[in-house]
Amino acid sequence: MSLLELRDLHITYRSERGDVPAVRGVSLTIDPGETVGLAGESGCGKSTIAGAVLRLLPKQTLIGGQVLLDGEDVYQMKPGQLRAARWTSAAIVFQGALHALNPVQRVGKQIAEAILLHSSHSKQVATQRVGDLLERVGLPPHRARAYPHQLSGGQRQRVLIALALACEPKLLIADEPTTALDVMVQAQVLELLAELQRDRGLGLLFITHDLSVLTSTCERLAVMYAGRIVEDGPSHDVFGTPEHPYSAALARAFPTIGDPASRMNPTGLAGDPPNPANLPSGCPFHPRCDKAIEACSATDVELRQVGVARRAACIHIPVEGGIDRG
Numbered sequence: 388m389s390l391l392e393l394r395d396l397h398i399t400y401r402s403e404r405g406d407v408p409a410v411r412g413v414s415l416t417i418d419p420g421e422t423v424g425l426a427g428e429s430g431c432g433k434s435t436i437a438g439a440v441l442r443l444l445p446k447q448t449l450i451g452g453q454v455l456l457d458g459e460d461v462y463q464m465k466p467g468q469l470r471a472a473r474w475t476s477a478a479i480v481f482q483g484a485l486h487a488l489n490p491v492q493r494v495g496k497q498i499a500e501a502i503l504l505h506s507s508h509s510k511q512v513a514t515q516r517v518g519d520l521l522e523r524v525g526l527p528p529h530r531a532r533a534y535p536h537q538l539s540g541g542q543r544q545r546v547l548i549a550l551a552l553a554c555e556p557k558l559l560i561a562d563e564p565t566t567a568l569d570v571m572v573q574a575q576v577l578e579l580l581a582e583l584q585r586d587r588g589l590g591l592l593f594i595t596h597d598l599s600v601l602t603s604t605c606e607r608l609a610v611m612y613a614g615r616i617v618e619d620g621p622s623h624d625v626f627g628t629p630e631h632p633y634s635a636a637l638a639r640a641f642p643t644i645g646d647p648a649s650r651m652n653p654t655g656l657a658g659d660p661p662n663p664a665n666l667p668s669g670c671p672f673h674p675r676c677d678k679a680i681e682a683c684s685a686t687d688v689e690l691r692q693v694g695v696a697r698r699a700a701c702i703h704i705p706v707e708g709g710i711d712r713g
C-alpha cells in the first residue's frame with residue numbers, strides 16, 4: 388500500500404476577491420521509504436498540497452479528489468484519528484518555520500511534550516527519546532536545555548526536524564526546509580534528511596523550487612506549474628533530459644547544488660507563473676515558453692506517457708497510440 392496517495396486532487400481557496408484554484412488535478416503516490424521531490428516556482432501550489440495532506444488548509448477551502456494516508460482517506464477521518472495521523476503517519480516541516488518554536492520554552496521540553504501528547508510513553512522515556520532524537524539530527528543531547536534563541540538557524544531547523552520525527556512518522560513532508568539557510572547549512576540538512584531516509588526507511592516528500600537539490604535527495608521528481616504536475620519521473624532523467632520546456636528552464640537555472648547565483652534568478656525565465664485566478668488559455672505555460680506554437684494557446688495538454696516511468700504535459704510529446712486523452 389502507498390504511504391501517500393493523491394487522487395486527482397483539486398484545491399480551491401475561497402477569498403473575498405473570488406475563488407483561487409491553486410491545485411487543479413494532481414495525482415501522486417509515495418511508497419514506504421520512497422523519496423519524492425516536488426518542484427516549481429513560488430505560487431505553483433506546492434505548499435497547498437503539503438497543507439492538504441494533513442488538513443491544515445483554511446476551513447472554507449474546497450477540496451476535490453482524495454488524499455489517502457496509509458490507505459485512509461484523510462478527509463473522512465474522525466478528529467481523534469486525524470490527530471494521531473498528524474504525528475504518526477505524516478509530519479510536516481514547514482517553509483519558514485524557524486520561528487515556529489516557542490521562544491520561552493526549552494527546545495527539549497517542546498519535543499518531549501509532543502511525545503507525551505501522542506504516545507503512552509512515561510516522562511522518563513520521553514526525556515530519553517528527546518536526547519536520542521537530538522543526536523539523530525546531529526545535535527548534542529545537552530542542547531535540549533537550550534532556548535530557541537540560543538541556537539543558530541541551522542540548529543533550529545534540526546530541532547524542527549527532530550520535533551517532526553518525535554512520533555516516528557512514516558512520511559516526512561519537508562516544505563522548503565533549507566531555503567532560509569545558507570549554502571553550507573543547507574547541504575548539512577539535506578545530508579541529514581537523506582540519512583534519515585536511508586536508516587529509518589522514512590518516506591519523504593521534499594518540496595523546493597531548486598531542482599538540483601531534489602536531484603541529489605530524491606529518487607523521483609514531480610515538477611509543478613500553475614497547480615498541475617507538468618512532468619514527473621526518475622530524478623536524474625527529469626533533471627538531465629527534461630521533456631517539458633518548464634522543467635528544462637528549472638534545470639538550466641540550477642546547474643549546481645545551492646549555487647547562490649541561481650537562487651537570485653530562480654528560472655532564468657522572463658515573467659512569473661500565472662495567478663491561479665486568471666490562467667492563460669490552453670497550456671498555462673505557453674506565454675513564457677520558448678517552444679510554444681500557435682496550438683498551445685488553444686490546447687490544454689494533460690500528462691502524456693514518455694517512456695516507462697515518465698510523464699510530461701506538452702504538445703510536442705507524441706501521443707501514444709495516437710489518442711490524446713487530454
Ligand code: ADP
Pocket residue numbers: 400401402407409427428429430431432433434435436445662663
Ligand atoms: P507554492 O508553495 O508553490 O509557492 P502555494 O501553494 O503557497 O504555492 O500557493 C498557490 C497559490 O494559492 C498562490 O497563487 C497563492 O497566492 C494562493 N494561495 C495560497 N494560500 C491562499 C489562501 N489562503 N487564500 C487564497 N489564495 C491562496
Ligand code: MG
Pocket residue numbers: 430433434435482562
Ligand atoms: Mg510554498
